Amino acid sequence: MAVNYHVQELLKRNQLSVTESRSKILSLFLQQEGALAHADIEKKSGVGFDRVTIYRTLQTFVEKGIIHTIPTADNTVLYALCKDECTEGHHHDQHVHFICSQCSSTRCLDDITVPDVKLPAGYRATQVEVVVNGICRECLGEEN
Amino acid sequence: MAVNYHVQELLKRNQLSVTESRSKILSLFLQQEGALAHADIEKKSGVGFDRVTIYRTLQTFVEKGIIHTIPTADNTVLYALCKDECTEGHHHDQHVHFICSQCSSTRCLDDITVPDVKLPAGYRATQVEVVVNGICRECLGEEN
DNA sequence: AAAATAAATGCAACTCTGTTGCAAGAATTT
């Protein structure tokens, strides 16, 4: 199928050997919009990969710039697909992360530009992380 | 001393009994500007309070609106003093958090207003967290 | 100020998350 082909392509382009767990985990990210926690992946990947394998796979993907981590208020780690600008060792995740407090899904709002923060004199910013809590489109729609 | 008196006042105002660990931990926050991690408190509190006590104290302070947590990129929990607007069960921490990548201190920039984030149609925001990474005033000053 | 009550502390044990070393098993290369 098309998705599987895409997965293979993506792995090879990043000089990663194509294995069952990598393919499966990567396709999970490609199949859905939101961010995934380690626990989500452990469940959704179906029959059990070892916890360690999942950790190592995620770590590898982060290093290669395929996915990135999202800081959350409750201090769990979330992972989401990077867009094409990300390369090995250098992430460009200057976008807004949105966490829905109703369905507790997290997603990246790539269309939104991160607003300028006016820092006090003497501070220099290198990266700005914006995490918005609220209600997402889907949950608001269901209210009507 | 004045600080100790302030500590007692603050605890009583929040209907908390005045104990050694609470006083000590609260005065740690009052004595310095930056945010503190659990580990910092364990070290700086001097002779050993139990880990559990520190956890429970921090939890209590958060519930009472005395301190609040800060999400960080490396997913460790940081705590910082709340300003007066915070009350029990309701935090107003709509301010910018700044993490210095040189001295790795974290502090709250209370003077800075959180910029408006223009969300896509259909999203509703209830809280916006902004975490800025960069170099703080002190570290920049030392470069000259 | 002392006794009674209520709350906080410390300890032990446990769970959950994440990491490391190493042998066995897969994917690549030749």
Added chain:
DNA sequence: AAATTCTTGCAACAGAGTTGCATTTATTTT
């Protein structure tokens, strides 16, 4: 298809955070 390289799973471990319970400390009541 064999040799090499890389990945996986297991076991064991480290750290962070939580819970129950007995003891100690703070607060209230008399």
